[in-house]
Amino acid sequence: MGNSADQLAAFVSAELRARANPRNTGPMAAYLKTSMPFYGVKKPDRVPIHQQMKKRFAPANRRAYEAGVRALWGLPHREEKYAAIVFARQSDAFIAAGSIPLYERMIREGAWWDLVDDVAVNLVGRAQYKQRPLVRPVMRRWIDDEDLWIRRTALLSQNRHKEKTDQRQLFRHCLRRAGEKEFFIRKAIGWALRDYSYTAPEAVRDFLLAHRERLSGLSFREAAKQLRRAGVITGP
Numbered sequence: 001m002g003n004s005a006d007q008l009a010a011f012v013s014a015e016l017r018a019r020a021n022p023r024n025t026g027p028m029a030a031y032l033k034t035s036m037p038f039y040g041v042k043k044p045d046r047v048p049i050h051q052q053m054k055k056r057f058a059p060a061n062r063r064a065y066e067a068g069v070r071a072l073w074g075l076p077h078r079e080e081k082y083a084a085i086v087f088a089r090q091s092d093a094f095i096a097a098g099s100i101p102l103y104e105r106m107i108r109e110g111a112w113w114d115l116v117d118d119v120a121v122n123l124v125g126r127a128q129y130k131q132r133p134l135v136r137p138v139m140r141r142w143i144d145d146e147d148l149w150i151r152r153t154a155l156l157s158q159n160r161h162k163e164k165t166d167q168r169q170l171f172r173h174c175l176r177r178a179g180e181k182e183f184f185i186r187k188a189i190g191w192a193l194r195d196y197s198y199t200a201p202e203a204v205r206d207f208l209l210a211h212r213e214r215l216s217g218l219s220f221r222e223a224a225k226q227l228r229r230a231g232v233i234t235g236p
Contacts, residue, residue: 005064005071008057012072012083015049016041028078032114036078046079053083054090065094066102073106081110085118095126097134103127107149113184120153121160128157129164136169143173148182155188159195170196171207178214189215190222197223201232208233 016039024040059065065088072084084106088095103123110116128135135157142154155173158165174189197204205227208220215223227233 005067008053008068008087009071009075009080011056012049012053012080013075013077015052016046016077016079016083019045019049032078032112034078034112036081037076038078041079046082050083050086050090053087057087059091059094062094062096062098065091066099069102069106073109081115085115085123089118089122089126092126095123095130097127097131097138100124100127100135100138104150107153108147111147111149116149116152117156120156124153125157125159125161129161132166136166139169139173143176148184151177152184152188155185155192159192162199165196165199167196167200167203174207174219175211175214178211178216178219183218186216186218187222189219193219193223194226197226197232201227201230205232 019039019041021040021042024042025038028038028040028042029035057068059068069084069088072080072087075081075084088099088103103119106119107116107124110119124135128139139154139157142150145151145154155177158170170192174193177185177189180186193204193208204223208215208223208227212220224233
């Protein structure tokens, strides 16, 4: 409590350096196909750092919240970027429409699935769940953005919303991007629909069958996985 964003960033960096394992850096970077540096600290070893972050640096207000996120996000290592997202997720009271510009920056700069998807579902998506009238218009813009990671976020931003999902928005967004060749968009369409299929299997089935010719094979297969397991969709 009461510590500055700079102190937070210094703490996280020092803790990661203390746990650094150079043997892991090459494989971690290769797996994610990135040139961003790693400390080589795997997730289980990062958990105690994140726990201390929450205990010692809980933000008192939105200004401190965003300052802490920015301070961590501005650090050069991948594990520091992960810490920024975790820190942002730890204070649910401040996950709101007002922080969408910060989350947008993280998406555009992160520009890869391991960073973007967490922000999309757990930050942008959580803000939309809590303040749908404010965030929905942003998602309407994002679904047509030139940045594929922003478009992917618009598709994934209702994952885990279950019965609170805006079905019309979800289906409209999936159709709007159905013709894309980009793998990460096609995959996101399938993931978003599959997530909703646990809540509304018949609605997703009907959507898939009605628009099968417009959806890519990848999107359809991903979307139908749970429906096939449940016997809601059969056949090829």
